[in-house]
Amino acid sequence: MTGENHASARAKARRIFDRDAGTIEASAYVDPEIYQLELDSVFKRCWLFLAHETQIPKAGDFLSTYMGEDPVVVVRQKDGGVKAFLNQCRHRGMRLCRSDAGQARNFSCIYHGWVYDLGGELINVPLEEHAYGKVDHKAWSARAVPRIARYKGLIFGCWDENAPEFTDYLGDAAFYLDILLDRSPAGTEAIGGIHKWVIPCNWKFAAEQFASDSYHAMFAHLSAVAVTIPGGSYAGSDGGDGRQYSSDRGHGTGFMLDAGRRELLSAFVGPEVGRYAMEEGMASAVDRLGHVRGQRMHAQHMTVFPNFSFLPSVNTVRVWHPKGPNEIEVWAWSLVEADASDEVKEAYRVGGLRSFSASGIFEQEDGENWVEIQRVLQSPTARDTLFHVGMGMGKSRKDDPDFPGEVGWIFSEHAARGFYAQWQRLLTEPEAPVIPAAADKEAGHDA
Ligand code: FES
Ligand SMILES: [Fe+2]
Structure with a gap:
């Protein structure tokens, strides 16, 4: 890839995403020049x-x-x-x-x-x-x-010798990542093998969804909900209580609060997991993480920018390895508290397989959408279309008493905008530091 090609890709990247308008051009997910620029500007510079x-x-x-x-x-x-x-x-x-x-x-x-x-x-x-x-x-x-x-059991690498320290790269996203990693003094353990499978879709569909999209669950996962919760349905719901967090470094997470924590966990992952999370696993979690993170938050999804994602209640952890603009290889595995019983560990492993894995019912529903989007994008007219990424514009804030960072209602796309703002900045400003200057935040700027 020559510098000249990158210059053309940079010019495209500048116009592809418009944060203030809440729009992104479809070519972001299919253009081979943009993809080559991503490999150099995102994957060579980020942790x-x-x-x-x-x-x-x-x-x-x-x-x-x-x-x-x-x-x-x-x-x-x-x-x-x-x-x-x-x-x-x-x-x-x-x-x-x-x-x-x-x-x-x-x-x-x-x-x-x-x-x-x-x-x-x-x-x-x-x-x-x-x-x-x-x-x-x-x-x-x-x-x-x-x-x-090395951070609480996880190992990260970075090609950029001048990259910021990993904890600075995380910033206040560490508060949300710790829910996965720090519930027990014993730490965590990876169980089972790494499941690997191919999805013909762009890596950003998966990474962005895990950062920002609780919205799809009400519709895309209707079948899985109907199967796992007898009589269960989101239909007619007002969405409930929950938050979405967006980082100026591109990380994002969303989660529900309180209602139905045990029921959802039991239905989606298994009754043994529901019991463990709410009973013997609860005391140390509350002790280490506080009441809000240890007890109230659930159904959390999160992406650490650019392509590391996880679901703390299902305890599935995955990387979306990019394989060209039109394909990813998913590498997923289960994580458990190291001091959980063998029965609980096995319940997480099997529950993860049933819900989020190559054979998981929720995973199929997510992948089906990403694959079909990518198929449509092979059309030249479809590639040249604007997508709406404007949910919750101006509604996030930075003074939530319980949650650090820029936070809004769970049904929003401010974390998607944060993800793409960082993506665009890295693509278009090769010399700028990976951690942006403080002024680059959305909270209030489009209120
Ligand atoms: S020793 Fe010749 S390629 Fe490795
Ligand atoms: Fe999903």
């Missing part, structure tokens, strides 16, 4: 999820994953640290590690046998002396991911 600590517990444990489209290997070091490096041999470019996960003493390239240690450093070159004389091992090591952050 990206790599793994949960318990997925690589012992020295030599590794996981192959992606940062945007860059293949990387994440490895537990002998000293307990974590390193990650590009999954590419420096000799002729072969994929260095071809396993999804496992235990290694080192990584040998299968093409000509160059060997790299657990940190990605080149340690052996076959016939080095006779064939080369000398190879500078340090200079020809695998490309290291320069920044690694």
Whole structure:
């Protein structure tokens, strides 16, 4: 991708999204130039999820994953640290590690046998002396991911050496992320394998929905609700009480308050999970997170910008790996409190499979919409259409007594606008810091 192409993509990105009008042009989800610019300007500059600590517990444990489209290997070091490096041999470019996960003493390239240690450093070159004389091992090591952050069981990586500290990157989104991670003093644990499946849709449909869209649940999930709650329906509802939070860094979340917490959890994930969350798992959650986060919030969905999403009550965690403008690979797994009983852990695993997974009923309803949108977008006229992203304009505020950051009613798109505002800023201002200046906030500006 040349700079010239990026210049053309930047010009498009400038006009594609209009925050004040609450509109986004459909080409955002299908234009190949925009996509290439996203890989360079978003995925090379933001903190990206790599793994949960318990997925690589012992020295030599590794996981192959992606940062945007860059293949990387994440490895537990002998000293307990974590390193990650590009999954590419420096000799002729072969994929260095071809396993999804496992235990290694080192990584040998299968093409000509160059060997790299657990940190990605080149340690052996076959016939080095006779064939080369000398190879500078340090200079020809695998490309290291320069920044690694570990936050309450999660491991993130960033290609940008000058990126802000991860906790600054989160900002007040940490308040909402901690609901997933900090309910118990024992911390959390990843259970089961990573489920991987392909959805032919743009990555932003999934990431934006998890940041900002409770609205679709009333309609898209009508079938799942009807099946899981006998006689249950959202029809005729006034929407109920809940909030949506938007971050100037692109993160977003929405959640309900109080009503039906146990019933929804029991119906959607399973009665054992409903009981655990409201009984033995409750006291420490309230103790650590307070009454509002420990007890009142539920049905939460969240995205940490750009593509790390989760649902704290179902405890499904996922990355939307972009694979071109028209496709994602979803990598999803279940997370539980480490001190929950085996029965509760199994209930979360099975409940997650039933609701949000490749075989989950809610997941099918979400994916069906994203796939069909993407199919329509293959039409040139459809690509050239404006979409409405204007719900709740001017109705968010920054002085909610219970919730930090910019907060409004759950049925809003201010978190979607926050997501796209950050996306647009990173695409159009390659030199600007990833954390925007304070003035860039929506609250009040269109009131
Ligand atoms: S490509 Fe890896 S050793 Fe040649
Ligand atoms: Fe959904």
